Amino acid sequence: MQSEGEKFMSGARGEEKGRFILQVHNPMGAVEVAQQHAKRLESLHGKTIGELGNGSWEDQATLPAVRAQLQQRFPDLKIIPYTEFPRGTENIDHDGVIDLLLERGCEAVITGNAA
Amino acid sequence: MITRQGFASVVDNAFAGLGFSGEAAKFSYPMTMFLPGADLSPLADNIDAVIDALTRWAPKSTRKTVLQPPRLEVSGKDYADALENLNHLFLRNLWSDGLPLLPPTEERVAALLRGTDLPRERLLGKLLPKGGFATVGSVAVAAAMAGCRPEYLPVLIAAVEAILDPRVYHQHMQSTTGNAHPAVIVNGPVARQLRINSGYGCLGPSSVYPAGAAIGRALRLLLMNVGGAIPGTGTMAIHGGPARYTGLVFAEDEAGLPADWAPQNTERGFARGSNTVTVLATSGGTEVWEGAALEEKDAQHTLFNFAGCMRVPFGGYFADTFNPHGAPGIVLIARGTAQGFARLGWSKAKIRQYLWENSKLPRSAWLEKMLDHFGARHGLYVKDQVQFPMPVTPAPANIMIVVAGGEQSGHSYWLQVHGGTGGPASREIALPGGWQALLEKAGEDLGPLPAA
Incomplete structure (x- = not known):
């Protein structure tokens, strides 16, 4: 008697070199790459970077710590602190924040913390 | 993006959901660094990772496209063996809920x-x-x-x-x-x-x-x-x-x-x-x-x-x-x-x-x-x-x-x-034209409906 599986398998059944082959759909589903990441900076010398904090997981500690390290390495790098922009997950999650960053001349953004 | 170790795939998922490729320029640190009063020296020790993310990082996908996952082939000495191997594969790929799965063959999907x-x-x-x-x-x-x-x-x-x-x-x-x-x-x-x-x-x-x-x-x-x-x-x-x-x-x-x-x-x-x-x-x-x-x-x-x-x-x-x-x-x-x-x-x-x-x-x-x-x-x-x-x-x-x-x-x-x-x-709920036929088949397979 055919098993439940064989009933469904009758068309896809294959035997190759004594092996039984199951051909199946991938369960992942398609994804669309609809936009590209922003181009990276060639260097950080003389650039302006903005910080955006999501208000979570001690962003008030990590962002300044990263800032201090970068400015030590690149004295001519300008970093606008997160305190000068909206803060909090919902507050930074809209296009108006991008406009603010651009108005301040930001060429890159450091965000945190995703934890 | 500052993220913690073990959270990176969450970040990648989020970027994918926004329409980017499923990858992001991020620098990861231990969870302990994100707690009050934490030692932030890992940031100093790894500032090159931050610089790299801002300057050299490049995504693998560089064009707009729809990524279709490929179909799969799994083999075994017989159907039961192939099915077991499929379940092992799906577990390794994180596609399973941990319980035995039936194979998503074209025949089954079409049915x-x-x-x-x-x-x-x-x-x-x-x-x-x-x-x-x-x-x-x-x-x-x-x-x-x-x-x-x-x-x-x-x-x-x-x-x-x-x-x-x-x-x-x-x-x-x-x-x-x-x-x-x-x-x-x-x-x-x-x-x-x-x-x-x-x-x-x-x-x-x-x-x-x-x-x-x-x-x-x-x-x-x-x-x-x-x-x-x-x-x-x-x-x-x-x-x-x-x-x-x-x-x-x-x-x-x-x-x-x-x-x-x-x-x-x-x-x-x-x-x-x-x-x-x-x-x-x-x-x-x-x-x-x-x-x-x-x-x-x-x-x-x-x-x-x-x-x-x-x-x-x-x-x-x-x-x-x-x-x-x-x-x-x-x-x-x-x-x-x-x-x-x-x-x-x-x-x-x-x-x-x-x-x-x-x-x-x-x-x-x-x-x-x-x-x-x-x-x-x-x-x-x-x-x-x-x-x-x-x-x-x-x-x-x-x-x-x-x-x-x-x-x-x-x-x-x-x-x-x-x-x-x-x-x-x-x-x-939108029912298909062949609904009655499906219900009749269900009746053959499962017996009469339970009493109302």
Whole structure:
């Protein structure tokens, strides 16, 4: 008697070199790459970077710590602190924040913390 | 982006959901660095990673495209061996829920697609956080893996459509640290036709009513594989919970409704007798150890206990407390209890009013702290405008009441909402032209329908 599986398998059944082959759909589903990441900076010398904090997981500690390290390495790098922009997950999650960053001349953004 | 080790795939998922390739320029650090008073020296030690992310990092995908995952071949010495190898493969690839899966062969998927007249390419929406395409075809693949029958597909498609409704805000349900899972309430004749349980054990397993488990399992596999809600990498649910295996897919006991109680879908604007699903993201349930409503004192006792279950400073309420479209949860009562209430003069509206009044939260230091936290984070309200005692939902009408459960009706159930979602959403179930043929086949395979 055919098993439940064989009933469904009758068309896809294959035997190759004594092996039984199951051909199946991938369960992942398609994804669309609809936009590209922003181009990276060639260097950080003389650039302006903005910080955006999501208000979570001690962003008030990590962002300044990263800032201090970068400015030590690149004295001519300008970093606008997160305190000068909206803060909090919902507050930074809209296009108006991008406009603010651009108005301040930001060429890159450091965000945190995703934890 | 500053992220912690072990959270990177969550970030990648989020970027994919925004339409980027599933990768992001990030620098990862140990969790300990994100706690108060932490040693931040890892940042200094790894500043090159930050510089690299800003200057040299490059994504693998450099053009707009649709990425289709390839079909798969798995072999074995015979069918059983190949099936076992398929299950091993799916476990290794994080595509499984840990239980044995059936193979999503083209034959099985094509057979399932007899359950709809929609083309398999039809896009229902993008399931977040990953942004994977929930097409009729990918839904059928999940249904194949879960062991669904073709006639389940219309309910499954409607449930996916409801989940994708912006009011549900499914991305929160998908990726939260909370233990959210969808409750799917089925109304209309289709519930009995498909053998979806509205009676004894309606929230659990049943051989007599197998459809709910298979539909719920397919939904979970879809949310995981297409939506990216993989435990610990795409969803951060701390405990997850047993309801995540199959969700809660059950039917309202419309035959058991009191004469003047409308079905919950009719309350939501659908014609009586229409086939619908209603979805609410829930995160737990409490058994209410009273169901009797033989006399007024019994009814009061049952409702008092319900209000007690609701009247807890449950953090999940706060994201919905001021959401006019939200629901604090589902009051689940069996037909005997419902009919008892009705006989005593308790309408649904009266029950809602009682529960709303008696579940209000008194002012407390903890409550004020929660209000500060959620108000500041979500910008939902001004704390000074909150009235105490505080209701758990803006209006009594937001409390969902569904009649379901064993006829003996000795217990009731409170299904609390998962906070942070937008509220319930409903969709009509579209049946295919060949519906009767599918039901006849079900009758051959499963025997006569259970008694109504």
